[in-house]
Amino acid sequence: MTKRHVSLPEEADEGVTAFIEQVDDRLSSDEDTCEVVRDTLVDLFGDRDAYERWRDGGDVTPAERVRLQGYDPCNATLESEYYAEKDEERYTRSKHLQWLWRQFDATPMADNIAFALRFRQMLADHLFADAGDDLRLFKGITFTYGHNIEMGDNTVVHDDVHLDDRGKLTIGDRVSISDSAHLYSHDHDVVDQTHVDNYHTVVDDDARVTYDSMVAAGCRVGKNAVVGAKSTVQGDVPDHHIAVGSPARSIRVKPGWESVADPVEDKLTNRAEERAIESNLPDDLDAFDEFQRDLTPPDGVDAPDAE
Incomplete structure (x- = not known):
């Protein structure tokens, strides 16, 4: 059985395209990857107001602070970080991109297939040694x-x-x-x-x-x-x-x-x-x-x- 072609409404597709292109452009630049991942996750989780309040010295609870710090992959560790044989130079950026991948999957938008498949394809282009075209991840x-x-x-x-x-x-x-x-x-x-x-x-x-x-x-x-x-x-x-x-x-x-x-x-x-x-x-x-x-x-x- 073949599948149907499904697409987003035009206005929604324009928003998705603009967002993915923005993240792609930032990851392709010389900008610090931790900052790109942090900003992307803060906005995807709708936490911009709380994040800015915390950065401006406002009061936050210990739990809020942990959450807000956690958007930055430089403040996170993954199991593979402990592996002795890992390529330290390559792993640093890979870890940051992997954090974005995993945390994106925890957002409600990860269930929007037409958006999520395109977003993961873009991430795979940056993360994998070689990522083919038209992947469905x-x-x-x-x-x-x-x-x-x-x-x-x-x-x-x-x-x-x-x-x-x-x-x-x-x-x-x-x-x-x-x-x-x-x-x-x-x-x-x-x-x-x-x-x-x-x-x-x-x-x-x-x-x-x-x-x-x-x-x-x-x-x-x-x-x-x-x-x-x-x-x-x-x-x-x-x-x-x-x-x-x-x-x-x-x-x-x-x-x-x-x-x-x-x-x-x-x-x-x-x-x-x-x-x-x-x-x-x-x-x-x-x-x-x-x-x-x-x-x-x-x-x-x-x-x-x-x-």
Whole structure:
């Protein structure tokens, strides 16, 4: 079933266009990104009067002060800020843009689809390593950094999807990623969960990753392939195959594509090591172990070297 074309009334569309263009122009300039994000959020949340009163020295409650300070991403922290291997230079701006993305989703306007899709497309152009044209990015999408994501043209990512780009994540043209799917590009050691390996994860052109499914780090979902609902992909899904289950396996080739597809095998082949990304941690890293556990096993097998 195809979809209908929907548009805003002319006057509303003019207002949306002017606002998005203004934010886009400011983000494209040399202006401090924190100031752009702060001003945008203050106005989207309708808090300009309170913000100006506070900045002019007026009385505010402690809760109001926290709220008003929180519009500035320089006053916020995100989980990915703690990751040792992050690119500090790239992350600073990415964090600010990610804060704008997340806080925008908390505004009532995030449910105005015709506005919100255009606003997120504009943000993706600034945040992602590569953002294709005509993206449809819905509400509640989260990512680690944002700047390690490459996304092709005419791709749709539905509600509450997690795009983990702690390693690298490439999503092709005309891809559909359904609600609550998770795509990962990092993995933890089974003994020492503080040891992380990063990978390049790929969802190729015309693929579908359906509802509540998970693609593990370093895997590839092939061209025109389908991952069934609630499946766990732990290997490469061949082009044109349909993979379902946990762990997912190919159950058949899409009808009509048999002549160009590989034969169905018992299980998917994991090629993650071929897509491993080396992490070079700084020599002066002030690292800490949040768990403080004794990892010495009773059978004398050494835990992995976290270096």
